[in-house]
Amino acid sequence: AQKITQTQPGMFVQEKEAVTLDCTYDTSDPSYGLFWYKQPSSGEMIFLIYQGSYDQQNATEGRYSLNFQKARKSANLVISASQLGDSAMYFCAMREVTGTASKLTFGTGTRLQVTL
């Protein structure tokens, strides 16, 4: 079974600074995908970034980058130049594809607070 671990329940970062949100995973599948989602206080789930297990380069999407260390089984999210609007819950997730089924396994999340 797949497992996602986010060890930081809460993080603070000053506006314009960079912040790293930790995520480690456990799987026996050779092929998998890792995702980060943002959940603001309004509740919706916003897709941020994706990393495939065979991707050679770390994924980047604007101010978001994923620090993928396969041997360590970690997929940390880096947010550069933090903005007040980045304050939200952040969830790391792993995609499992088995036969005809596909589902995401989520971590417990990290609450990020951006301060002035």
Next chain:
Amino acid sequence: NAGVMQNPRHLVRRRGQEARLRCSPMKGHSHVYWYRQLPEEGLKFMVYLQKENIIDESGMPKERFSAEFPKEGPSILRIQQVVRGDSAAYFCASSPYIDSLKQFFGPGTRLTVL
């Protein structure tokens, strides 16, 4: 290009009543997933459906919960005889095919059981 739509956004039920949650996937998407988020927790997979078929219901509670995705119309998650522990946010996601990299999430339905 409407996204995934869920309704109602908020639903209040008394213990013992039935809750019906609806999900309309994005246009062209034939794969639907339901997830549940308990307060202060991450999302947990419940069920994966394609049109007229339940593909994986390994995350569904054995009793009182059912899901369908008919040929026409939205996907429905039905909870019979609700209990307080069913209070949660229920999210629907859709994708165009099984290998799609992304699942597009709806805004969720927040169920409160009194």
